[in-house]
Amino acid sequence: LAKTTQPISMDSYEGQEVNITCSHNNIATNDYITWYQQFPSQGPRFIIQGYKTKVTNEVASLFIPADRKSSTLSLPRVSLSDTAVYYCLVGEGSSNTGKLIFGQGTTLQVKP
Amino acid sequence: NAGVTQTPKFRILKIGQSMTLQCAQDMNHNYMYWYRQDPGMGLKLIYYSVGAGITDKGEVPNGYNVSRSTTEDFPLRLELAAPSQTSVYFCASSYSKGQGGHYEQYFGPGTRLTVT
Numbered sequence: 001l002a003k004t005t006q007p008i009s010m011d012s013y014e015g016q017e018v019n020i021t022c023s024h025n026n027i028a029t030n031d032y033i034t035w036y037q038q039f040p041s042q043g044p045r046f047i048i049q050g051y052k053t054k055v056t057n058e059v060a061s062l063f064i065p066a067d068r069k070s071s072t073l074s075l076p077r078v079s080l081s082d083t084a085v086y087y088c089l090v091g092e093g094s095s096n097t098g099k100l101i102f103g104q105g106t107t108l109q110v111k112p
Numbered sequence: 113n114a115g116v117t118q119t120p121k122f123r124i125l126k127i128g129q130s131m132t133l134q135c136a137q138d139m140n141h142n143y144m145y146w147y148r149q150d151p152g153m154g155l156k157l158i159y160y161s162v163g164a165g166i167t168d169k170g171e172v173p174n175g176y177n178v179s180r181s182t183t184e185d186f187p188l189r190l191e192l193a194a195p196s197q198t199s200v201y202f203c204a205s206s207y208s209k210g211q212g213g214h215y216e217q218y219f220g221p222g223t224r225l226t227v228t
Contacts, residue, residue, distance in 0.1 A: 034216065043202045043219025044155070087154065100145065100206075100217065101171060102155040 004088045004103035011109050018075045020106050022088030025069050031091040033064060033071045038085045038105070047086075048073070075108075083110045113138050116220035118203050124226045125193040133188040133223050135203030143206045144186040145217065146170075146178065148199040155202065161186055162208070193227045200224050 005023040012018045024033065032051050036044035048055055050062040050071070061074040075082060085105040119134045137144065142163050147155040147170075157170030161180040175197060177189040186205075190197060201224075204217040 036217075041200075041222075043204070043222055044217070045219070046216035049216065085154075099157065099160060099168070099170065101157050102147070104154045 003101075004090055006086075006088055006103055006106045008104065009107040009109070011111060012078055013111050014079055015077050018078050018082075018108060018110075020073045020075075020086055020088075020108070021070055022073070022103070023070050024088070024090045027068050027090050033062070033068075034089045034091075035060070035062065035071075035073045036087045036089065036102075038087065044087060044102075078108075078110045080110050080112060082108065084108060115139065116203055116205055116218050118201075118220035118223050120223060121221065122224045124228065125190075127193060127195065127227060129193050130189070130191050131193070133190070133201055133203075133225075135186045135188065135220060136184050137186075137203075137205040137218070138184065139205060139207075139218065140183060141205035141207045141218070142183065143208055144180065145204045145206075146176070146186070146188045147202045147204065148172065148197075149202060149222075150199050158188065158201075190225075195227050198225060198227045 034049040035047040037047050038044040048060045048062045050064050052064050055062045063072040085107050087102050087105040116137045145160040146158040149155045156172045158176050159170055159178040161167045164180050164183050167178050167180050180186050200222045202222045203220040206217040
């Protein structure tokens with residue numbers, strides 16, 4: 001089981017870049033890494049997914065080192081509306097069982 | 113597309129009662145999931161399904177049952193409700209790309225359940 005470990009919480013200020021790192025030491029060869037954002041009283045929302053190196057979309061970047069034992073979600077120039085819980089997920093095993101388990105998540109608080 | 117829909121939005125149950133939480137998706141996704149989220153906590157996987165007729169247990173399956181007779185629907189059954197099942201329940205669906213990969217999960221709005 002590819003368990004993930006993230007910081008419980010982080011604080012930032014508007015306009016800053018925020019980097020949240022996730023550790024997944026037991027990641028399997030064929031596993032992808034996916035990040036979600038969750039606001040209070042809502043279901044999680046997909047942010048970004050990657051397998052190796054760097055992935056960038058309109059809201060974030062995902063950095064994955066060569067050993068793939070960790071990943072870093074980078075949010076450029078955060079605003080108050082980025083205050084949320086961020087989850088890192090790793091697909092369970094190369095057999096693609098579909099068993100997707102969320103970790104504890106990182107609560108990001110953006111201050112004015 | 114409506115995406116993932118869940119009914120009801122809210123429900124109060126008495127201890128020992130039973131109910132079914134409904135979940136439907138119209139995106140032809142093969143994978144569907146049920147999670148619960150207790151106040152201030154992360155999501156816990158209850159059951160999941162990789163296709164019609166196939167279901168499997170997640171992290172916290174005790175006290176729940178599921179079925180998947182069609183691609184679209186994935187109801188969650190609570191038998192003999194207990195206060196420990198007070199939680200917000202989220203249904204999600206996704207499409208597998210195979211080999212450990214999966215496309216993003218789409219989540220429903222959740223069902224807030226209170227057992228007293």
